[in-house]
Amino acid sequence: VKKIAIIGAGASGLISAIVASKDKQNQIDIYEKNSSIGKKIQASGNGRCNITNQNISNNDFFSEKPSFINYLLSEFDFNKCQTFFENLGLLLEVKNDGKVYPLSMESKSVLIILSNHIKQRNINLFLETQIKDIKKSKNSFVLELDNNKLEYDKVVIATGSNSYKNLGGTDFGLSISKKLGHDIVPFYPSLVQLILKGDIYKLANGVRKKSLVKLLVDGKAKDEIYDDILFTKYGISGLAILDLSQKVSIALKYKKDIQIALNLLPQYDFQKLSNLITKLCDLNSDFTILDTLCGLLNSKLVLAILKDLNIDKNLISKNLNFKQIKSIANNILNFKFTVLDTKGFDYAEVSGGGVSTNNINNKTYESKIIKNLFFCGEVIDIVGRRGGYNLHFAWGSGYLVGKNL
Numbered sequence: 001v002k003k004i005a006i007i008g009a010g011a012s013g014l015i016s017a018i019v020a021s022k023d024k025q026n027q028i029d030i031y032e033k034n035s036s037i038g039k040k041i042q043a044s045g046n047g048r049c050n051i052t053n054q055n056i057s058n059n060d061f062f063s064e065k066p067s068f069i070n071y072l073l074s075e076f077d078f079n080k081c082q083t084f085f086e087n088l089g090l091l092l093e094v095k096n097d098g099k100v101y102p103l104s105m106e107s108k109s110v111l112i113i114l115s116n117h118i119k120q121r122n123i124n125l126f127l128e129t130q131i132k133d134i135k136k137s138k139n140s141f142v143l144e145l146d147n148n149k150l151e152y153d154k155v156v157i158a159t160g161s162n163s164y165k166n167l168g169g170t171d172f173g174l175s176i177s178k179k180l181g182h183d184i185v186p187f188y189p190s191l192v193q194l195i196l197k198g199d200i201y202k203l204a205n206g207v208r209k210k211s212l213v214k215l216l217v218d219g220k221a222k223d224e225i226y227d228d229i230l231f232t233k234y235g236i237s238g239l240a241i242l243d244l245s246q247k248v249s250i251a252l253k254y255k256k257d258i259q260i261a262l263n264l265l266p267q268y269d270f271q272k273l274s275n276l277i278t279k280l281c282d283l284n285s286d287f288t289i290l291d292t293l294c295g296l297l298n299s300k301l302v303l304a305i306l307k308d309l310n311i312d313k314n315l316i317s318k319n320l321n322f323k324q325i326k327s328i329a330n331n332i333l334n335f336k337f338t339v340l341d342t343k344g345f346d347y348a349e350v351s352g353g354g355v356s357t358n359n360i361n362n363k364t365y366e367s368k369i370i371k372n373l374f375f376c377g378e379v380i381d382i383v384g385r386r387g388g389y390n391l392h393f394a395w396g397s398g399y400l401v402g403k404n405l
């Protein structure tokens, strides 16, 4: 009998247990500090669980060593993932954009299926049980609980990242791995909202708009995404912003100058938009400029744009000069904000960074430093884009660990 401890009953830990249970020699104990399993699975995809993605490649992941994931993607691609869940009795549905959800469209069904397989396979699950420390003795590991010490042959660190503390986020996995001699890449928040400088954005609080969003780092364009933005009290959110936040976090780490440039009406070029604004000002020549531009954009956005340009919102449209019209057109197509920070770990869907992939075997996910110690999921220095990629990595790494336990 091999005694195995899995620390963390999240996506990766649960799959590693289910796969490892096929070997009847394995006696498996899972430890979970929360009162229920898979809290992040439950919350995922707004309660619908974006479980994986049909289109998946190593370009969908970030790490200090992105090639680390290649083996996982060859062994556990989308089809393998779909078959794996079908064999557990969970059917999946692929949406037009490639995102994949349970056919039930309920994250709860993922938890019910996983939980029943854990029970059925005689895996021991200890809820509300926090592992405080792991010590390596000669041929085994000693796990320290509140009032107990337990010995195991093999240990899996599946403790996730420190994002969303209220769902169990912790940096235990990182600190314990460091203590056990591993290199770490400090966690950084990803898929997270951004805090902006100044207060112009506050005038547009609550406005959502599909825009072409450019990320500028030290003045150079680094990425561009066409999707929703949402102005908030602290700065900016929305899908385009979450997607850009990975690169923002890295740039912040290196103390770069970061700007977001919004093109609010990408269907117009500068000339066409200037002509259009001139036409609108002629048409409604006795309206205030605020009222005139309301035919073009949300009035809160117009307010923010005028304030940014120091143009009085009550200026009568016929009194606007050509320079002012050009500057309004320019601001609509290139409305720039300086990014001060992200909203931080408590709001970040995932954390980048983690245990260095240099210390992990990319086929077995066993530590290269300590034999019989394994890692899976977000605790590893791999983070995915939005769209099911982070759960895919959790399932895939759990699967490889389970096979090698």
Ligand SMILES: Cc1cc2nc3c(=O)[nH]c(=O)nc-3n(C[C@H](O)[C@H](O)[C@H](O)COP(=O)(O)OP(=O)(O)OC[C@H]3O[C@@H](n4cnc5c(N)ncnc54)[C@H](O)[C@@H]3O)c2cc1C
Binding pocket: 007, 008, 009, 010, 011, 012, 013, 031, 032, 033, 034, 037, 038, 039, 040, 041, 043, 044, 045, 046, 049, 050, 051, 052, 129, 130, 131, 132, 158, 159, 160, 161, 163, 164, 167, 168, 169, 170, 172, 173, 348, 349, 350, 376, 377, 378, 379, 387, 388, 389, 390, 391, 392, 394
């Ligand atoms: C709000 C939200 C929505 C998301 N939506 C999606 C989505 O739709 N699609 C997608 O792909 N990804 C999504 N993600 C990301 C995804 O949920 C995670 O990447 C994934 O759950 C990571 O799996 P994991 O097993 O590594 O860690 P987790 O699922 O976080 O599990 C780790 C577990 O370990 C436990 N633990 C930690 N330390 C200890 C300890 N010392 N002792 C005992 N237990 C411990 C924790 O309580 C936790 O339950 C979302 C995340 C959040 C927060």
